[in-house]
Amino acid sequence: MAEGGPEMTSDWNAVDIDTLVRWAGLEQTARSFGAEIGDAVKNAARIRGGFLRPLNPAVEPAELLSAAPAAAAAEHSS
Amino acid sequence: VTELPDLTLWDAAEAIAAKRLSPLEYIDGLLAWIEAVDPSVDAFIALRIDEVRMAARAAADEIAREGVRSPLHGIPIGIKDIFDVEGMATTCHSRLRLDHVATVDAAVVKRLRRDGALFPGKLATHEFALGGPSFDLPFPPARNPWNRDHHPGGSSSGSAAAVAARMLPAALGSDTGGSIRHPAAHCGLVGLKPTYELVSREGVFPLAYSLDHVGPITRTVRDNALVLDRIAAHGHGPYTSQLDSGLKGLRVGFVRHFHQEDTIAAPDVASALDEAAAVFVREGAAVSDVRLPRLAEFEEVTRVIMISEAAAVHEKWLQERANEYGQLTRRRMLSGFFFSAIDYVQAQRRRTELTGAVSEALRNFDVLLAANAMDAPCRIDDEATLDYTYVRQARMPFNISGHPAISLMCGLGEECGLPLSLQLVGRKFGEAELYRAAAGFEQATPWKDLRPDLESLVSGSPSPRPAR
Numbered sequence: 001m002a003e004g005g006p007e008m009t010s011d012w013n014a015v016d017i018d019t020l021v022r023w024a025g026l027e028q029t030a031r032s033f034g035a036e037i038g039d040a041v042k043n044a045a046r047i048r049g050g051f052l053r054p055l056n057p058a059v060e061p062a063e064l065l066s067a068a069p070a071a072a073a074a075e076h077s078s
Numbered sequence: 079v080t081e082l083p084d085l086t087l088w089d090a091a092e093a094i095a096a097k098r099l100s101p102l103e104y105i106d107g108l109l110a111w112i113e114a115v116d117p118s119v120d121a122f123i124a125l126r127i128d129e130v131r132m133a134a135r136a137a138a139d140e141i142a143r144e145g146v147r148s149p150l151h152g153i154p155i156g157i158k159d160i161f162d163v164e165g166m167a168t169t170c171h172s173r174l175r176l177d178h179v180a181t182v183d184a185a186v187v188k189r190l191r192r193d194g195a196l197f198p199g200k201l202a203t204h205e206f207a208l209g210g211p212s213f214d215l216p217f218p219p220a221r222n223p224w225n226r227d228h229h230p231g232g233s234s235s236g237s238a239a240a241v242a243a244r245m246l247p248a249a250l251g252s253d254t255g256g257s258i259r260h261p262a263a264h265c266g267l268v269g270l271k272p273t274y275e276l277v278s279r280e281g282v283f284p285l286a287y288s289l290d291h292v293g294p295i296t297r298t299v300r301d302n303a304l305v306l307d308r309i310a311a312h313g314h315g316p317y318t319s320q321l322d323s324g325l326k327g328l329r330v331g332f333v334r335h336f337h338q339e340d341t342i343a344a345p346d347v348a349s350a351l352d353e354a355a356a357v358f359v360r361e362g363a364a365v366s367d368v369r370l371p372r373l374a375e376f377e378e379v380t381r382v383i384m385i386s387e388a389a390a391v392h393e394k395w396l397q398e399r400a401n402e403y404g405q406l407t408r409r410r411m412l413s414g415f416f417f418s419a420i421d422y423v424q425a426q427r428r429r430t431e432l433t434g435a436v437s438e439a440l441r442n443f444d445v446l447l448a449a450n451a452m453d454a455p456c457r458i459d460d461e462a463t464l465d466y467t468y469v470r471q472a473r474m475p476f477n478i479s480g481h482p483a484i485s486l487m488c489g490l491g492e493e494c495g496l497p498l499s500l501q502l503v504g505r506k507f508g509e510a511e512l513y514r515a516a517a518g519f520e521q522a523t524p525w526k527d528l529r530p531d532l533e534s535l536v537s538g539s540p541s542p543r544p545a546r
Contacts, residue, residue, distance in 0.1 A: 024415040025393075029400040033408065040412035044385075047413070048421050050378040061426035062288070062433060 017041060082107030083244035087301035090247055091149045094141065101141070101152030105134040105196060108154055112198070112245045115535040118226055121240035123159055123217040124166060125199040130154065133196050140194070150308055151194030156240045156249030159200035160207055161292075162281040163187050170283050171203045173216050173402045174395055184281025186250065186292055186309050193308050201249060202236030207257055207285045208388060209407025210235065211458050219458065222264060223530040224496045228455045229464060231261035237295050238265040242530060248296045248305050254285040255384055256450075256473030258293050259485035263499030264455040266487045266528065268302045268516070269295045271473075273506045274480030276310050286387035288426075289380065289477045298526055299517040302484070306509060314507055320514035325522070326362030328515055330355075331443035333370055336472040340373035343452040343470075350489030350498045351449055354519065358447070361522050363515075368439050368446065371432055376475040379432060382417055382425035383478075389414025433479040436503070440481070445515045446503040448472050454491030454498060472501065482509050484516050487525040497525075 020041060021030045030037050082104055085093070093099035109127060116122050137152040146152070157163055160170050162180035164187075169175045183191060191197075202220040204210025210232050211219035222230040223243035230239045234251025238261030241249050251258040253271040262269025270293040277292040284290055294305035303317040310317070332355050337343035343351070358365050370376075388411050389396065396415070400408055439446060452470035456463040476483040482504045489498040502519070504512030520526050 020416060025397045026412075026415060029397060029412075033400055033412075036405075036409050037412055039409065041416050044413040044416035047378055047381045047385075048417065050374065055424065055427050055431070059427045059430050061423055062429040 083111040085247065086298050087153060087247035087296060088298065088304060091153055091304070094152045095146045095149070097141065101134040101137040101196065102131065104152065105130055105154055105198065108245060109198070115223075115243050115532065116245060118535040119221050119223055119239050119243050119245075120218045121156075121201055121220045121236040121243065121245060122199045123169065123171065123202050123236065126166070126197070130196050130198040137194055137196065146194065148193035148308060149304055150190060152196065153194075153248070154196040154198050154246055155190055155305070156199075156201045156237050156246040157187065157197055158203050158207075158234050158237050158249070158251050160203055160252060160283040161187055161250060163197055163200065166200060168283060169200070169216070170206045171210070171215055171217055172205045172404070172407075174399060176216060180281070182281065185278035187281065189309050198246070201234075201240055204233035204235065204257075205404045205407040206283065206388075206392070207233040207252055207254060208410055209404045211464070212404040212406050214404045221458065222455055222496065223532070223535060224266065224455075225494065225530075226535065227457055227459075228494065228496060229264060229458045231264035231451070231455065233257040234261050234269075234295060238262055238267055238269070241265070241267055241295050241297060243535060244529075244532060248294055248301055250309075251293060251295050252282055252285070253291045253293060253473075253477065254289045255380055255477055256471055258291070258295060259450055259473050259483060259499075259501060260471065262295050262485040263450045263487075264497060266497030266499075266525070266530075267295055267297055267485070268299050268520075269293065269485040270302050270306060270509070271476065271483050272306065272310065272509060273482045276314060276482075276507065276509070277306075278311070284387075284391055286384040288387065289384055291477065299484075299486075299513055299520050303509075303513045310509075314509070317510050317513050320510050321517040323514045323518070324361065325358055325515065325518035328358070328363040328445065328518070329443045330358050330363050330365045330515070331368030331439055331446045332365055333446055333448040333472070334367050335369055336373050337449035337452060341452050341470050341472070343449055344454065346454065346489065346492040347449065347452055347498055351447075351500055354488045354500050355447060357519060357522050361518060365447070368443060370439060370475065371435050373472055373475070375428070376432055376478055377469065379425045379428050380474040380478050382421055383429065385411065385414040386417045386422045386425075387414075429478050432475070436475065436479040436481055437506075440503075440505045444504075444511060448501045448503060450485050450499040450501045454494050455496045476501075476503055481506055482512050484512055486516055486519060487528075488523070489525070490528070
């Protein structure tokens with residue numbers, strides 16, 4: 001892929017919290033822990049805002065497993 | 079303290095192999111000590127006295143007839159309670175898992191069992207290796223044997239507390255954002271997070287699949303290398319081969335900006351790190367500064383990946399049984415529902431760059447020297463300071479990158495008198511060289527000879543609980 005293309009970032013800050021709770025399937029949890037869910041939404045937004053920045057489009061996601069020794073992989077299936 | 083609990087793993091193994099010490103005599107000595115001190119430390123959440131004595135007797139008979147199967151034959155190893163041990167509950171220190179009894183051993187436990195190691199019980203952890211220290215769980219949190227009013231670090235808190243209090247010579251922990259190196263640091267021990275996937279995670283309850291590592295916690299570097307030799311994927315050891323090679327000629331990159339610019343370490347921690355760098359120079363190593371990306375970048379990427387993966391594991395329970403979690407676990411995991419798929423992929427892409435930066439630094443250096451915890455251990459009931467210090471650390475970069483990192487004691491806190499620690503980081507699958515550097519530092523410093531005031535733990539009174 002060519003370098004310098006546009007980067008998409010997600011911004012859920014504008015979405016209302018009831019919609020987020022329904023989307024996440026947390027309606028039951030929200031009955032007892034609504035305040036904690038509100039904090040979690042804010043916390044996620046804070047963390048997301050900290051790290052998102054333009055990346056070179058050629059950079060692919062990390063694939064740590066490809067660096068693992070064959071022996072370890074074999075042990076997983078044994 | 080009796081003589082037996084004070085034996086290092088290496089010394090106990092030698093004595094058993096030479097038939098100077100019987101595994102039964104050894105485990106009985108340790109069980110008596112556990113009974114005396116664990117009510118003060120709360121390292122164990124389950125003990126199997128009859129079963130482990132039976133296994134020790136069988137080991138003694140076999141060794142008498144045929145000699146030892148391995149250096150770990152007859153040696154008790156502690157197991158963090160997120161690892162499956164056949165016939166025992168894997169509670170993950172949580173109400174949600176109290177009834178879960180493992181039907182097979184985790185792969186790493188299977189390896190140790192084949193070697194003849196003994197498993198006296200399961201050790202305390204933060205709930206699901208994430209939420210702690212907490213007082214709203216079915217078991218109390220482990221205490222720091224150096225001062226039981228203080229946090230032992232986590233999440234492999236019981237593993238470190240048991241080894242520091244001489245209840246066991248070694249224990250296994252897991253490390254997703256520092257959970258081996260943190261308790262090792264706070265308890266004055268040696269804790270290794272190996273290269274990603276060097277030790278199997280099969281049968282270990284996941285926190286975050288792409289960040290979880292399994293490794294040993296011990297009192298000495300030699301003991302640590304000995305355990306890794308027995309649990310690592312075949313073909314990468316032996317890890318004890320370079321322990322006496324010294325530090326001369328070693329190229330050490332000091333990641334000074336982590337604790338001097340990115341997160342300002344407490345003055346006693348900063349001084350201890352400077353003194354550690356001076357030890358390397360004095361012993362003939364070449365030390366120069368090296369720069370990696372900012373610590374905050376590593377932390378933010380780690381958090382997106384770790385919490386997203388953890389929420390994926392716990393999705394159903396968080397939707398249907400959220401009240402059964404401790405508050406700290408629930409609060410930390412719920413954020414994972416509010417990252418998007420794009421966030422996760424972007425974090426994994428940034429991870430590629432961050433990992434490359436660590437690998438690049440290690441092209442010019444044999445090991446990196448970096449801060450571990452930025453503060454001495456605080457009180458276990460001081461919620462504000464626990465929150466403040468939770469993120470003040472430099473361990474996450476090497477969960478993200480998968481490079482091996484080892485925690486070593488390097489001083490004592492100025493006010494509290496509890497252990498301070500550093501990290502050494504090696505090339506992927508370069509654990510033998512990493513142990514060489516760690517052993518050289520250990521031999522050149524007095525820290526491994528210090529230990530908690532163990533007699534003070536024999537009080538018989540249970541651990542104090544904070545008023546809530």
